[in-house]
Amino acid sequence: MDLGLSGKRALITGGTKGIGRAVAEQFAAEGTDVAICARNAGEVAETVAALSALGVRATGRAVDVADGPALTAWVRDVTTEFGGLDIVVSNVSALAIGQDEASWRAEFETDMMGTVHAVDAAMPALEASGAAAIVVISSVSGREVDFAAGPYGVFKAALIHYAKGLSFQLAPKGIRVNALSPGNTYFPGGVWEKIEHGNPELYRQALALNPTGRMGKPEEMARAVVFLASPAASFITGTNLVVDGALTRGVQF
Secondary structure (H helix, E strand, O other): OOOOOOOOEEEEEOOOOHHHHHHHHHHHHOOOEEEEEEOOHHHHHHHHHHHHOOOOOEEEEEOOOOOHHHHHHHHHHHHHHHOOOOEEEEOOOOOOOOOOHHHHHHHHHHHHHHHHHHHHHHHHHHHHHOOOEEEEEOOHHHOOOOOOOOHHHHHHHHHHHHHHHHHHHHHHHOOEEEEEEEOOEOOOOOHHHHHHHHOHHHHHHHHHHOOOOOOEOHHHHHHHHHHHHOHHHOOOOOOEEEEOOOOOOOOOO
16 A cells, blocks of 8 residues: 655654664655654764665754754754654653652653643644644553553643544544554663663563554554554544554544
8 A cells, every 4th residue: 555655754763773774774765755763863863874774865963852942943954954744753751750859750751741742833734734644652551550650651641631632633634643552562772671670670571561462563553653644644633643552442433
């Protein structure tokens, strides 16, 4: 199936590893120009080179999305460089599960306000796109209470609400907005690899909860993100797509 993404322009926050990197690669494979950011300049440069090798325009910058002015400036610069913008994927997370004030603030500034600032900065370009889409990466922890029920779960739930509200507000402008809630996703250097070695009991418990007996892969999440962002999903907006291998037990009505 042709997703209709060739020649589109996508911006992804947190695009150097894990789900974000897989999303960027999947867009590039579809012929979409891609812009990524992350905090590590070396990782950004390496990722941009790899994406460029796939035959698309790729650009990136070292940006901390919790720095609102820096994030806004980057989004506007990408819009100028690409001559517009069609897709925004807000992917970065602080992954803060502690109950201390610093964790709450990190999760709010990174996950929540990082998304708000990126979307706001991109809005003029999205309004001019004609086929614009926003995908917000939430989590199954935003739907159900689990070990991450502190700041991480709270603000992932807020992102689902944010995406749903935006979908109503922006539908008349032809801009679609969806959330994607991944289940536990394993990749080298990711949080679950660290838990596997640092807290093997928690890792075994997490595996046991999933009927598939495994965790998700970044590319499995990326394919869902890219589909939601594509013209092939032209009548899908306001949804929260759960990709978790039947991990969660709740029913969405």
